[in-house]
Amino acid sequence: MISEGKELTIAFAGRHNAGKTSLVMGLTNTTQRPVNFPGSTVHRTESTVTVDGQNLRAVDLPGIASLDALSRDESVTISYLRGEHGQEIDVLCVVMDASKLRVELSLYRELTSLGLPVVVALTKLDIAHGEGWDIDVAALSAALNVPVFATNPYTGEGIGELRNAVLAGSMHPSTPLAKDPSEIADQVMCSVKKSTRNLTERLDQLFLHRVLGLPLLLLIIYGVFQAVFIAAEPAMGWIETGQGMVSSWASSQLSEGALNSFVVDGLINGVGSVVIFLPQIVLLVFFITLMEATGYMARAAFVLDRIMRTFGLSGRSFVPMVTSVGCAIPGILATRTIEKERDRIATIVVSPLMSCSARLPVYVILIGAFFPVAYAGTVLFSMYMLGIVVAVLVALILRKTVLKGGVSSFLMELPHYQRPVWRVVGGQVWNACAGFVRMAGTIIFAASMVIWLLSYYPRCQVIHDAYEAKIETVEQSNSSDEEKEKAVLELQNRLRADQQQQSFLARAGKAIQPIFAPAGFDWRTTVGILAAFPARELIIPTWGVLYSMGDVDPGGYEPSLLGGEEFDRSSGLFGQLRDSRRADGSRAFSPLIALALMVFFALCSQCMATLAIIKQETNSWRWPVFTFTYMTVLAWACAVGVYQIGRMMGYS
Amino acid sequence: MQTLDQCALGAAVEVDHVVGDDPLSQRLVALGFWPDARIMVEQCAPLGDPTLYSLHGYRLALRRDEAVRVVVRAVVG
Numbered sequence: 001m002i003s004e005g006k007e008l009t010i011a012f013a014g015r016h017n018a019g020k021t022s023l024v025m026g027l028t029n030t031t032q033r034p035v036n037f038p039g040s041t042v043h044r045t046e047s048t049v050t051v052d053g054q055n056l057r058a059v060d061l062p063g064i065a066s067l068d069a070l071s072r073d074e075s076v077t078i079s080y081l082r083g084e085h086g087q088e089i090d091v092l093c094v095v096m097d098a099s100k101l102r103v104e105l106s107l108y109r110e111l112t113s114l115g116l117p118v119v120v121a122l123t124k125l126d127i128a129h130g131e132g133w134d135i136d137v138a139a140l141s142a143a144l145n146v147p148v149f150a151t152n153p154y155t156g157e158g159i160g161e162l163r164n165a166v167l168a169g170s171m172h173p174s175t176p177l178a179k180d181p182s183e184i185a186d187q188v189m190c191s192v193k194k195s196t197r198n199l200t201e202r203l204d205q206l207f208l209h210r211v212l213g214l215p216l217l218l219l220i221i222y223g224v225f226q227a228v229f230i231a232a233e234p235a236m237g238w239i240e241t242g243q244g245m246v247s248s249w250a251s252s253q254l255s256e257g258a259l260n261s262f263v264v265d266g267l268i269n270g271v272g273s274v275v276i277f278l279p280q281i282v283l284l285v286f287f288i289t290l291m292e293a294t295g296y297m298a299r300a301a302f303v304l305d306r307i308m309r310t311f312g313l314s315g316r317s318f319v320p321m322v323t324s325v326g327c328a329i330p331g332i333l334a335t336r337t338i339e340k341e342r343d344r345i346a347t348i349v350v351s352p353l354m355s356c357s358a359r360l361p362v363y364v365i366l367i368g369a370f371f372p373v374a375y376a377g378t379v380l381f382s383m384y385m386l387g388i389v390v391a392v393l394v395a396l397i398l399r400k401t402v403l404k405g406g407v408s409s410f411l412m413e414l415p416h417y418q419r420p421v422w423r424v425v426g427g428q429v430w431n432a433c434a435g436f437v438r439m440a441g442t443i444i445f446a447a448s449m450v451i452w453l454l455s456y457y458p459r460c461q462v463i464h465d466a467y468e469a470k471i472e473t474v475e476q477s478n479s480s481d482e483e484k485e486k487a488v489l490e491l492q493n494r495l496r497a498d499q500q501q502q503s504f505l506a507r508a509g510k511a512i513q514p515i516f517a518p519a520g521f522d523w524r525t526t527v528g529i530l531a532a533f534p535a536r537e538l539i540i541p542t543w544g545v546l547y548s549m550g551d552v553d554p555g556g557y558e559p560s561l562l563g564g565e566e567f568d569r570s571s572g573l574f575g576q577l578r579d580s581r582r583a584d585g586s587r588a589f590s591p592l593i594a595l596a597l598m599v600f601f602a603l604c605s606q607c608m609a610t611l612a613i614i615k616q617e618t619n620s621w622r623w624p625v626f627t628f629t630y631m632t633v634l635a636w637a638c639a640v641g642v643y644q645i646g647r648m649m650g651y652s
Numbered sequence: 653m654q655t656l657d658q659c660a661l662g663a664a665v666e667v668d669h670v671v672g673d674d675p676l677s678q679r680l681v682a683l684g685f686w687p688d689a690r691i692m693v694e695q696c697a698p699l700g701d702p703t704l705y706s707l708h709g710y711r712l713a714l715r716r717d718e719a720v721r722v723v724v725r726a727v728v729g
Binding site for chain 2: 065066068069070097099100101102103106107128131133200201204205208209210211213214298302303305306307409410411412413414415
C-alpha cells in the first residue's frame with residue numbers, strides 16, 4: 001500500500017505512435033510540461049494530477065522499440081526506466097497498440113526484465129476491430145499476470161479505471177512471460193470478420209503514389225503556408241495596433257527623456273517586434289501538430305527521404321526547413337519530430353538560412369530602390385534560392401565534419417491515419433506558445449534593453465541645446481503655424497539623427513566600418529547592420545533615424561509595392577538611399593552594393609528569437625553560438641565576394 | 653533464398669533470418685522481422701526508396717540498405 005500524501009510516479013513506456021501522449025493527457029487532464037533529462041537535449045514530459053489528496057505524477061517517455069537503444073533519446077529513456085537517473089518509478093504503464101499486439105508483446109517481454117510493478121494500457125482497439133480482430137482483454141491480463149485496461153482517448157473509456165487501479169496501489173512487480181509472445185497473441189486475438197481493404201491503405205495509395213505523391217505533398221505544404229500567412233495577418237495587425245496604443249499611452253504618461261525612450265523604443269517596441277510573430281507560430285504549430293497527429297507527417301518523411309538523404313539529412317528534416325521560410329522559430333520547434341540527434345541539430349543549425357518573412361522588407365526596399373521593375377521578381381526569387389542552396393550545402397558539410405556519423409537508419413512506422421484528439425493538439429500548441437512567450441519575456445527583454453542603451457547613450461548636451469535654441473527661434477518666428485510645425489518636426493528628426501550619430505552604437509558602427517568596407521557598405525549601413533542583430537528588420541527604422549526621416553515602419557514595405565503603378569522610387573527611404581553620399585561625395589549605394597547587402601541579410605544570423613529558441617531546443621549555448629558565428633562569417637564573406645567579383649566585372 | 657530488397661511489389665514472403673548482430677539488425681528483429689514472420693511488400697516511395705512493408709498488422713518503411721539485411725523465402729502453400 002502506498003502511504004497517504006506521497007507522490008506517486010507512473011512512467012509511460014511504449015513504441016512510437018502507441019498513443020502514450022493522448023493517454024497521459026487523458027489521465028491527468030492537464031497540459032504537459034516538457035522536462036529535459038539531465039545533461040541531454042532529450043525531452044520527457046511530465047504532468048501531475050491530484051486525486052483524493054494524492055499526487056500522481058505522469059511521465060511520458062519518448063518511444064522505444066526495445067531495451068537496446070539505437071538513438072540518443074531511446075538510450076535516455078531506457079536508462080531512466082532502469083532507475084539510473086535516481087528517480088523512483090512506482091508504476092510502469094506499458095502502452096500497447098492493440099492493432100499490432102504481436103510486436104508489442106515482444107517489447108513487453110523485454111520490459112518485464114526491469115522488475116517494476118506493471119500495468120498495461122491497450123490503445124487503438126478501434127483500429128484492431130476495423131481490421132477484423134477482437135482482443136480478449138481478460139485473457140491477456142491472465143496470460144501476462146498484470147492488470148490490463150482497454151483505453152480510448154476519444155471517449156475517455158478505461159482511463160479512469162487505470163488511474164484508480166494505480167492509486168489503489170495494487171500493482172505488483174511483473175513476472176517473466178510464461179509463454180512465447182506469439183503464442184499469447186494467438187491465444188487472445190480472435191478473428192471476428194474478414195479484413196477488408198481499409199482507409200489507411202486507400203489513402204496511402206494516393207499520398208504515396210509514385211507520380212502524385214510528391215506534388216500532393218508540395219500542394220499540402222503550400223496550402224498550409226497560405227493558410228498560416230493569410231489567417232495570421234489580422235491577428236498580427238491587432239498586435240501591432242495594440243503595441244502602438246500601449247506605446248503612445250506610455251509615451252503620453254512619461255515625460256520626454258531617457259525613461260520615455262527606454263520604455264517606448266526599448267521595451268515595448270523591442271518585445272513587440274518579437275511577440276508580433278506569435279499568431280504565425282500558433283498557426284504553424286497547429287498545422288504541424290495536426291499533420292503529426294493524423295499520421296501524414298510520417299508519409300511526408302517517407303516520400304522525401306531519398307532527396308534529403310543526398311544532403312545528409314533525413315526525410316523528417318523537410319518540414320522544419322519549409323516552415324522556416326515563414327519563420328525559423330516554429331521551424332526549429334518542428335525539429336522535435338526528428339528522432340536522431342545529429343540529424344536534428346544539423347536541421348536546426350541550417351533552418352535560419354531559409355529566407356524568413358522578416359527579411360522581406362529589407363529585400364523590398366533595396367530591390368525597389370536599385371533594380372528595375374522588370375528584374376524585381378527574379379532578384380527576390382534568387383534571394384530565396386540562395387538561402388535554400390546554402391542551407392543544403394552547409395548541412396552537407398556539417399554532416400561530413402562536426403556532425404559526422406553514418407546516415408541514421410530510417411525504420412519508420414507509417415501509423416494508421418486517425419482523427420486527431422483535439423485536446424492533445426491544443427495542449428501541444430499551448431506548450432509551444434507558452435515557451436515562446438516566456439522567452440520573449442526574458443531573453444528578448446534583456447537584449448532589447450542592451451540595444452536600446454547602446455543606441456540612446458551617451459546624450460550630448462551641446463547638440464541638444466543647439467537644437468533647442470533653433471526650435472525656439474522657429475517658434476518665435478512669424479511664419480504660419482503649419483510651416484512652424486513642419487520646421488520643428490524636421491529639427492526634432494535631425495536632433496534624433498545627430499544624437500544617434502554619436503551614440504555608442506553609431507560609434508561602434510563607424511569603428512567597425514572598415515570590416516564592411518570590402519563589401520562596399522558605408523557607416524550608416526554598418527550601423528543598421530549592428531542595430532539589426534536583435535531582429536533583421538530593425539535596419540529599416542535605424543536607417544530612418546540616420547537619414548532624419550523620423551519613424552519608419554518596416555511593415556510599409558510590402559512586395560506588392562514593387563509592381564505598383566504609382567510606385568515612386570525617388571520618394572521616402574527609397575530616394576534617400578539612392579541619393580545617399582559618402583564623406584568623399586561618391587554615392588553610398590549602387591545596385592551592386594544593394595545586392596551585396598541583400599546577400600548579407602539572406603545569410604546573416606540577425607534574430608535573437610531564433611538564437612534563443614536554438615538554446616532552448618538544444619539545451620546548450622554551443623549551438624546558438626555556432627549558428628551565429630558561421631552564419632555571420634558566411635554572410636560577410638559572401639557579401640564581400642559579390643562586391644569584389646562585381647567590381648572586377650566592371651560594375652561599381 | 654533472396655533478400656527483402658529484391659522482392660517485387662505485392663510479393664508476400666516469410667522471414668528466414670536477419671543478417672548480422674549489430675544494433676540495427678537487433679532492431680529489425682525487435683520490430684518484428686523474426687523467423688517465419690510474414691511480410692507483404694506494399695509500396696515504394698516516388699523516388700524508389702524507401703519501401704513500405706506490412707507485417708504483424710502494421711506498416712513499416714525500410715530503406716534499401718536496411719531491407720538487404722533481411723533474408724526471406726517464398727511463402728509455401
